[in-house]
Each structure stands twice: as structure tokens, then as C-alpha cells.
Amino acid sequence: MAGQQARFVLKLRRNIALEGDLLLARMEVEAFSLAGVRGVADIKSVTQDIPGLRRLRGFGRLDLNVRENGIQAYVAEGPLTTLPDLIRRLSFVQRIYCVTARTAEALELLNELEEVLGPVLACHSNEDSLIIEAIPHYALFEFSQVVARRSKGRIETKQNLSAVLDALLGRTDARHAKSLAEAALSARSTTSHLSHDIHYYKAKFFPRLVRSILNICTQRLGDGSHRVIDNFVGSGTTLLEAATLGIPSLGVDIDPLSVLIAKAKLEAVQIDSRLLAEESAQAMQALEAQTTGQLALFDEPLHEVGKAPAIKFPGWLMKNRKMTARVAAGLQQEIRGVQSVVARCDPQVAGLFRVLMSDAIARKIRMRFLGTGVGRFSLTFAKPSIAQIFSKSLARYVKVAATSEWLRQTIHLEFADAQVVRGDARHIPSRSGGFDILMTSPPYLPASSGRESYAKARAPSLIALGMTTHEEVDSLADGSIGSMSGDGIDLESLSERERDIVEWLLRDELRAIKAKPTARYFLDMRRAFAEMRRVLSPGGYCVVISGKQSTFYQFSTRKALYTVQSALILAEEARQAGFEVEGLHDVQLVKLNRNARPRSLDDYYETIILLKSPDG
Ligand SMILES: C[S@@+](CC[C@H](N)C(=O)[O-])C[C@H]1O[C@@H](n2cnc3c(N)ncnc32)[C@H](O)[C@@H]1O
Numbered sequence: 001m002a003g004q005q006a007r008f009v010l011k012l013r014r015n016i017a018l019e020g021d022l023l024l025a026r027m028e029v030e031a032f033s034l035a036g037v038r039g040v041a042d043i044k045s046v047t048q049d050i051p052g053l054r055r056l057r058g059f060g061r062l063d064l065n066v067r068e069n070g071i072q073a074y075v076a077e078g079p080l081t082t083l084p085d086l087i088r089r090l091s092f093v094q095r096i097y098c099v100t101a102r103t104a105e106a107l108e109l110l111n112e113l114e115e116v117l118g119p120v121l122a123c124h125s126n127e128d129s130l131i132i133e134a135i136p137h138y139a140l141f142e143f144s145q146v147v148a149r150r151s152k153g154r155i156e157t158k159q160n161l162s163a164v165l166d167a168l169l170g171r172t173d174a175r176h177a178k179s180l181a182e183a184a185l186s187a188r189s190t191t192s193h194l195s196h197d198i199h200y201y202k203a204k205f206f207p208r209l210v211r212s213i214l215n216i217c218t219q220r221l222g223d224g225s226h227r228v229i230d231n232f233v234g235s236g237t238t239l240l241e242a243a244t245l246g247i248p249s250l251g252v253d254i255d256p257l258s259v260l261i262a263k264a265k266l267e268a269v270q271i272d273s274r275l276l277a278e279e280s281a282q283a284m285q286a287l288e289a290q291t292t293g294q295l296a297l298f299d300e301p302l303h304e305v306g307k308a309p310a311i312k313f314p315g316w317l318m319k320n321r322k323m324t325a326r327v328a329a330g331l332q333q334e335i336r337g338v339q340s341v342v343a344r345c346d347p348q349v350a351g352l353f354r355v356l357m358s359d360a361i362a363r364k365i366r367m368r369f370l371g372t373g374v375g376r377f378s379l380t381f382a383k384p385s386i387a388q389i390f391s392k393s394l395a396r397y398v399k400v401a402a403t404s405e406w407l408r409q410t411i412h413l414e415f416a417d418a419q420v421v422r423g424d425a426r427h428i429p430s431r432s433g434g435f436d437i438l439m440t441s442p443p444y445l446p447a448s449s450g451r452e453s454y455a456k457a458r459a460p461s462l463i464a465l466g467m468t469t470h471e472e473v474d475s476l477a478d479g480s481i482g483s484m485s486g487d488g489i490d491l492e493s494l495s496e497r498e499r500d501i502v503e504w505l506l507r508d509e510l511r512a513i514k515a516k517p518t519a520r521y522f523l524d525m526r527r528a529f530a531e532m533r534r535v536l537s538p539g540g541y542c543v544v545i546s547g548k549q550s551t552f553y554q555f556s557t558r559k560a561l562y563t564v565q566s567a568l569i570l571a572e573e574a575r576q577a578g579f580e581v582e583g584l585h586d587v588q589l590v591k592l593n594r595n596a597r598p599r600s601l602d603d604y605y606e607t608i609i610l611l612k613s614p615d616g
Helices: 019-031 043-048 051-055 080-089 104-117 137-149 154-168 175-186 207-221 237-244 256-268 273-292 300-305 325-343 347-364 386-410 456-464 473-477 496-507 512-535 566-576
Strands: 005-012 035-040 073-079 093-101 121-125 129-134 228-230 249-253 365-369 377-381 418-422 435-440 536-547 550-553 560-564 580-589 604-612
Touching (some): 005 019, 005 080, 019 035, 019 073, 043 051, 043 073, 051 129, 073 080, 080 093, 080 104, 080 129, 093 137, 104 129, 137 154, 137 386, 154 273, 154 386, 207 237, 207 435, 207 536, 237 256, 237 418, 256 347, 256 418, 273 347, 273 386, 325 386, 347 386, 347 456, 365 456, 435 512, 496 560, 496 566, 512 536, 536 566, 566 580, 566 604
Parallel strands (some): 228 435, 249 418
Antiparallel strands (some): 005 093, 035 073, 121 129, 365 377, 580 604
């Protein structure tokens, strides 16, 4: 049995729009023990080699829901025993076709697979060959985002997920199930599945990117248990992806709000959906009562709302002309209303409630920092109230919890342990050599526009959560790499490339303010790389995602003045810290926010810096 071979056709998700994703998709497929991996642009042509595939019908049809341009599938050969891993781990594939000889052993494996991986397979056989169709687990995670959105509550979400899986594998003809499956297959963007969108967060990883990189690294490392660390964990994308792959992980971040978000992101997929539904219903009722003025007499804490001290916004926010005294008082009242509900919830859902409140505040009060580091920002307010945004999120998270329960029950998904601690990447609070994979994305250059805003933009949330006061909020970002304080810098210790940009900034009157913070950024990253090297085991992989480059433009004409090769600079720092640089891969991103940068129609690339800790 061990030697039985199979041919695999791995049909890519239709919504892969970027060449960078294709690159990762291919690297991921190649990382599994498969031979002769080749991309096919016309998936139908595969039937010349494997005629049996021509007979497939329904959602199994080879050419249904395929990418419109470019590679539609990868074709490869390898041991049949690779199939479970492909189903459990592949990130970019919507359907696996596996063709193998019809042996007793193959049939036995199939039976076992269904028990271990859930009802994600369908099998067709003729006299001597078997065609197995399988829906990869990750495709189901992504589909669940679409299904949950179209479902009413926790029970319906679970029913619809089962219906979609049945429709995809031809087990039902129900129109409702088929139309949901169609919607799931053709969704344009699927980056917010499970709890990935728990809080508004700029500069988040794309989940598929993280997952494929974790797969590539674990495959290259070979058998054994692995541990992952993200030392700039942010909203916790790496940890959630590692958890679904069964890899234990640790996240570190200096920002207390990020720590809270990352923790809640992981808790949200473990919460009992019934409890959450009850708690959410109570919370929504209480919020509704606040707006209609019908507070229940016995509702002690709601009466307390009026007595609680109002939260205060920082002086610089109060100075904005849109933040009139009346507007501020209204917002403070809204925040206190939600705070009172959050204060009363069951401790098991408290982390989630707090993070969703913070998210609602961040979505209501929107600050966008502009210019060259002098703290200028535009302020806008979303139309719905904070309570409305919060209630909508609660309803969504009941469905997230239900989805996660369905995945645990149906495909036996188990979440590996993940811890999040507040700490400094320049002094990682962990022993040496304790991790095999480090996957991270540090803050980008402070020199690029608006970088100083990290803590400021979250000030109202942080204050509402009781994590800081309106007076202290500005100092919260001090330990952050790339914050705007840049004292005590030794410019002499910079590399030539680094010094060049710092000196250029110093010469530019409007940008001189960013010179020292930029120098400090490089030196902080130097310390961070030394720490990253320390905590990785010999032979371990370190993957850093960074903007490829930052370009400075003349303000009036938008003419490009200077381009910083950020990724090259970071790779050089990593090499100096003792890492082997295995490669730099540029990944083009779609820019959704065209106002984000000057000349924002220019292509924008991120770079995957692939590093290795030398073997011991
Ligand atoms: C680009 S974000 C990471 C986003 C993350 N990859 C995600 O998917 O959500 C960078 C993070 O680095 C954190 N950070 C900045 N300075 C730090 C330091 N000295 N130590 C640890 N974390 C730091 C910031 O708080 C921020 O959360």
C-alpha cells in the first residue's frame, strides 16, 4: 500500500487574482512530496491524460468555476498517502481530483479518510481505477465566510454549511444548497473567515499567505513537532492559521490592544455558540432599551451608566474642528452605553465583547494620519452608532462560533494551543532555540506617510478599554519600533544604504522630522533580528514580510524623488544577524484604498524575505 501512486489535479480557487498568490500556491504544492508538478492553463486538457475526469458532473465538472486567466490547476503525481495531508493543509485549492488504481488498500484508505477528515470526499470507480474528489479543509473555511453571511443564526449556519458540502460533492440537488455553493465558489474575496476580521486592523496578513508559508516551512523541516512564533503578532493572523494547522504558537506584541485582539481572535473560535447567542441577545436587548429609554427597573448596572465617569478623549482629538463639544458628548454617551453592557457579560465571552466594542469605536471614529509626522489627521464618523456596529458584530460572531463548532464536529478540526504575551521584539520573552518557524511582519518604515499614528488612531478604543488614559495615550507607542521618538541615535552605526536615506531625509526640510525615527527603526530592527535568531532553533525558518520599497514624491508634482529599498535593507540586517538569506520573493498586492498613497495607482509590492537559521 505504502507505494501506491496517484495522479493529482489540484484545481485552484477561482478568486486568486494575483501572481504572488500563484507563486505561493506553486511553492506550497511543490513542498509536498509530489513529482512532476506542472501548472495547466486549460484544465480541460487534463482529460487527454486522464479521460475518466471527463465524466464528472455537477460541481465536480473539471472546468466549472475556474480562474478566468492563467494557471487553473496544478497537476502532479505522488504517493496516494499524500492525499490526507493535501486535503488538510492546501491553501489555494478548491477541489482535489485524485486518480489511482482500484485496489483493496486504496478502498480501505478511503474509508479511514472519511472518518478522520470528515465527509469531504466523493468517490467514483470503474473496473480498475478510482477517482476521488475532495474539498480541502481550507476551502471550507473560506466558503464558511460566505455561508455564514447568508445564514440567520447559529443553527441555520450549521445546516447551511452541511448543505453546501453536500451540494459540492453531489449529495443533494436542493436548489438552496446549490445556490449557496455557487456563491461560495464565486466569492471574490475570502479573507475574513473564522475570526480573522475580529477588529479593524491595518497592515494585516492575508491568511492564505501565512498558511501557505507555514506549510512550506513545515514540509521543508520534515517530520516532528514544530513551534511557531510571531514576534510582531499584531492582530494574530499567524497564530490563528498555525492553530488550524495544529501547530502550537506564541505571539508577542508591544501594543496591549494588539495582544487583546490576538487573544480574542483565538478565543472566538473556541466559544460555545449557544452561550454566545444568549449573551449577545441579552446585550442587544439592553442596548435597544438604552436607545428607547426603556431601562428595566431591576437592571442595576444600566442605572449605573449615568453615574460612571465619562471617558475623556485626548486634547489633540478634542482640538479637531469636527469634534465639537456636542459631538464628543454624544460619542462618550454611546461608548458608556456599550461599556455597561460589556461589563455585565459572562466572563467566558468578555474578551470577545471587549474587542468587538473596541472595533465598533474604531469604526465609528475614523482617523487617518496624513503628511510628514506632524500629527495632522482627517477625522470622519461612520453613520451607524457604536451600539449598532457592536450589535451587528455580535450577531456575526455567533455565526463564527457556530462555524467553528461545525468544523470541529464535521471535519474534526482541532485548534492547537496559541499564547499571546505583551513584550518587546527587541527582548523576546522566551528561551533560546525554542521555535522552528518564525513568521512575522514588523512595522513599516516610519519615513513612509502617516506611520506615527499607530497608537493615536486607536486612542478612543484604548481609553474605553481602560488600557490608558487620555493623558498617557501618546506615550503608549514609545516602545514601538518605528515610533516617532528618535533620540540617542548613533548614525555612524548605520549601513551605507540606511545612512543614505537618513541623510536624504535630513536634507529635506519637510521630511527632516522623520530622519531620526527612521534611523532608530533600522537599529531597532537590527536588535529584533538578533533576537529572532536567538529564539529560532538551528535550521529553523524565519519569514519576514515587508513592503518592498517606499518612494517619496514631490508634494506638488508627485514626481518620484527617492526610493528606499526597504526589503533589501531588512534582508541585509538579517544576514548581519547571522541568518542565511534563502530568497526574496516579491508579491504584488491589490490596492483597495487608492487614497492611501500619492500616485497610488503605481503597483505595490510586498516582499517575502525567506531566511534560515544555520544548521547547528
Ligand atoms: C504590521 S503589524 C503586524 C500585523 C500582523 N502581521 C497581522 O496579521 O495582524 C506590526 C506590529 O508590530 C508591533 N510592534 C511594534 N513595535 C514592537 C516591538 N518593539 N515589539 C513587539 N511588537 C512591536 C505593532 O504593535 C504592530 O502590532
